[in-house]
Amino acid sequence: MAKIASLNILIDGSSPAANDYLAELSGVVIENIQKNTLSYKLKNQELSGDPVSGTVECRRFTNATSANYGSARTAGKGAAVKAKPVTVAIDQDKEIVEELEAKDVRLYSVDDVLNRRANNHVLTVATALDRAFFAEANTNATAVNVYGITDVADILEKIIQECENTHNSFVDGVPRDMMSLVLSTEYYGKIRNHLDKCERSNVDTGVEEFYVWHGVETNSSTRLPVGCDILLMVKGAVAQPVMMEQYVAEKIPLSEAVGVELFYHYGTKAVTPDLIFGADFTQPNEGN
CATH class of the missing domain: 3.30.2320.10 (hypothetical protein PF0899 domain)
Incomplete structure (x- = not known):
């Protein structure tokens, strides 16, 4: 992963090193959230639609039924495949926004501090997703x-x-x-x-x-x-579709602090x- 020498480099939007670092850090966080959430292993993965639109859909198909030989020929068509659509709204918008003071990162490198905070963010997001998942399951059980x-x-x-x-x-x-x-x-x-x-x-x-x-x-x-x-x-x-945004860093006005921001969105719904x-x-x- 790229190394970041200072907070100033971190907030430089034209810095390839900073952009690469934040992108890589976001990828590591997403991967570790998947590893640390039991809900990820249990949730429905067969969703269609664009999460950016705010909803996705899960379609549940009914069982096929057997008919006497020749039924389709007599009717001129086969039995229609019936499906029950279930819409899952991505209606939970969450954020983790933390400020890093320049004096607080002098003893450690910037990327070391951010890596430590990212590990904590993984636990925070994983807990939120699991709790929402099991609350929905319990409500519908x-x-x-x-x-x-x-x-x-x-x-x-x-x-x-x-x-x-x-x-x-x-x-x-x-x-x-x-x-x-x-x-x-x-x-x-x-x-x-x-x-x-x-x-x-x-x-x-x-x-x-x-x-x-x-x-x-x-x-x-x-x-x-x-x-x-x-x-x-x-x-x-x-079902629990999740959208994770990439980490963003920006200068806090009139201070030596830098804000590090992580935004994520999800929805949870019992489809069966x-x-x-x-x-x-x-x-x-x-x-x-």
């Missing part, structure tokens, strides 16, 4: 009644089977390898404790993660909404809410 079930294995299995047996115009059952479990750290710990007590567990309980539970990818997250311990979703159930599930620990079964 079908709450599976697990009232009275005390065994954590039975609770998770009931939720998994609820998703597995989904049948509607778009879905005819869901394979477990298409699902992902996201657990709070507390509930993730309960599963680890459960595995520790299993005499013949095929999971190495000495490592931090166990990755798969009953054939379902499993993750722990500190970014779930308050009160949410379990989310199960099919990968792609939530019927494939998102949570747990309801409080609702009694009917008749109890």
